[in-house]
Amino acid sequence: MAVSPLPQPQVFTDIWLSQLSSNADNSPSNSSQKKPLFSWGSSVSVVATLTSDHSGKLVVFQEASSEDDASLKIRCYLHHSQLFKVGPTSQLWMVDDHATSAKPTSAYSKGFGVSFASEEASNYFFMAVHKWKDAGDQLSNGSVTCGKETNRFDRKIESSSAKLYFHYYGQLLHQQNMLQDYIRTGTYYSAVLENYVDFQGRVVVDVGAGSGILSLFAAQAGAKHVYAVEASGMAEHARKLIAGNPLLSSVITVIHGKVEEIELPEKADILISEPMGTLLVNERMLESYVISRDRFLKPNGKMFPSIGRIHLAPFSDEYLHVEIASKALFWQQPNYYGVDLTALYDTAFQGYFSQPVVDAFDPRLLVTPPITHTIDFTKIKEEEFYEINIPLNFTATMATRVHGLACWFDVLFNGSAVPRWLTTAPGAPTTHWYQLRCVCHSHCMLWQDKQLLGTLIWLHTVLKVTL
Numbered sequence: 001m002a003v004s005p006l007p008q009p010q011v012f013t014d015i016w017l018s019q020l021s022s023n024a025d026n027s028p029s030n031s032s033q034k035k036p037l038f039s040w041g042s043s044v045s046v047v048a049t050l051t052s053d054h055s056g057k058l059v060v061f062q063e064a065s066s067e068d069d070a071s072l073k074i075r076c077y078l079h080h081s082q083l084f085k086v087g088p089t090s091q092l093w094m095v096d097d098h099a100t101s102a103k104p105t106s107a108y109s110k111g112f113g114v115s116f117a118s119e120e121a122s123n124y125f126f127m128a129v130h131k132w133k134d135a136g137d138q139l140s141n142g143s144v145t146c147g148k149e150t151n152r153f154d155r156k157i158e159s160s161s162a163k164l165y166f167h168y169y170g171q172l173l174h175q176q177n178m179l180q181d182y183i184r185t186g187t188y189y190s191a192v193l194e195n196y197v198d199f200q201g202r203v204v205v206d207v208g209a210g211s212g213i214l215s216l217f218a219a220q221a222g223a224k225h226v227y228a229v230e231a232s233g234m235a236e237h238a239r240k241l242i243a244g245n246p247l248l249s250s251v252i253t254v255i256h257g258k259v260e261e262i263e264l265p266e267k268a269d270i271l272i273s274e275p276m277g278t279l280l281v282n283e284r285m286l287e288s289y290v291i292s293r294d295r296f297l298k299p300n301g302k303m304f305p306s307i308g309r310i311h312l313a314p315f316s317d318e319y320l321h322v323e324i325a326s327k328a329l330f331w332q333q334p335n336y337y338g339v340d341l342t343a344l345y346d347t348a349f350q351g352y353f354s355q356p357v358v359d360a361f362d363p364r365l366l367v368t369p370p371i372t373h374t375i376d377f378t379k380i381k382e383e384e385f386y387e388i389n390i391p392l393n394f395t396a397t398m399a400t401r402v403h404g405l406a407c408w409f410d411v412l413f414n415g416s417a418v419p420r421w422l423t424t425a426p427g428a429p430t431t432h433w434y435q436l437r438c439v440c441h442s443h444c445m446l447w448q449d450k451q452l453l454g455t456l457i458w459l460h461t462v463l464k465v466t467l
């Protein structure tokens, strides 16, 4: 198996570390008082380095201002540590110093808090640590091994987030919202029925079947058998809905489970799925789609959809900029019930501009033709979704003020009879994905025929745009 080497050590600054003061040794006489289980002590500025040594991968926290040997230095081996988000900018590390690889962690010997300058920095570090942990298990001989197939979903999303995610999709209300996006559902219907030759007499897997709607479309197109795989409780509703359509139900089997974990009795000729999130990759379900491809699809089998494209272009929108900036004005009050709020103005201002805006906008706001990043679902490896780096290079068609970057996507159903695109572009009929705009806190002036350079980085679930 081809393996990639461990990535280079990474260094993170602007981090504050605080020791956790435990109240576990409170005397019995105090036990009636309701004290918090722990509290943060004073904090110290540290530099964190993600690295590895002969014992495994670790994070080293070292006091930022001092390099002498007596300065604070904490080494946390990732296999014996747990990292929890406990607030937008703070995380909790729990470490078991006494654990060995033979004896997994059962109790933690120390804990400390880690705080960041912004929510974005906190998310970036959190994801980087998980990516570092997943980068491969270091064997004693220095080679690298990949994780087990069945663990892939659990390694991707921590269990509490997965629970929330599947709870959301387990509710009929949310499935109804998707079904009522008639552009989305109607395009799937046309793509399947117009290309019935790709389904007739074929074995189909519906990846993330939800209500079972795409399985029913595939059955209408003449599929020999459809495996409708759904991880949320919606699987039970799908069974009911499919049973309520007796002309189609005999060829559909609903399987309640994750595509990463379930087994199927046969390989599929075609996969059908609706795994797209905002900016195409949000929700990270595309990873499950390509895992399904590797697990269930016959060689040269078809994927519906087979290609996704992210389109990006700078836009000019004074009104949107003013609207966002004015939300932060609340924090400019020097006398709010006798309290000066202005100390938090900068933080609030940055916070508002760090949130992408999801809405439908007029395509006339775009100031250059878009650039396109294409993802071929039939070829991409799952790991390539972890970090997507799109270099931006636009040439202005007119002189204008640029307020940010607009993004949208489309996907292709490359049917043998009629290829069809489902688009979420501005100006096209609006879908429940709308479009996404990242707004810069200060505009930049773009002159005709001049270049605008930047990057869009998608790291797990964190989006970072520089223009």
Ligand SMILES: C[S@@+](CC[C@H](N)C(=O)[O-])C[C@H]1O[C@@H](n2cnc3c(N)ncnc32)[C@H](O)[C@@H]1O
Pocket (backbone or CB within 6 Å): 153, 166, 169, 170, 178, 179, 207, 208, 209, 210, 211, 212, 213, 214, 229, 230, 231, 232, 234, 257, 258, 259, 260, 273, 274, 275, 276, 285, 288
């Ligand atoms: C965007 S919805 C689409 C539902 C349905 N196919 C439709 O088009 O209306 C995605 C569905 O995939 C399910 N799902 C996401 N990840 C999954 C996984 N790893 N295994 C099985 N189901 C998954 C979700 O619970 C959700 O119901």
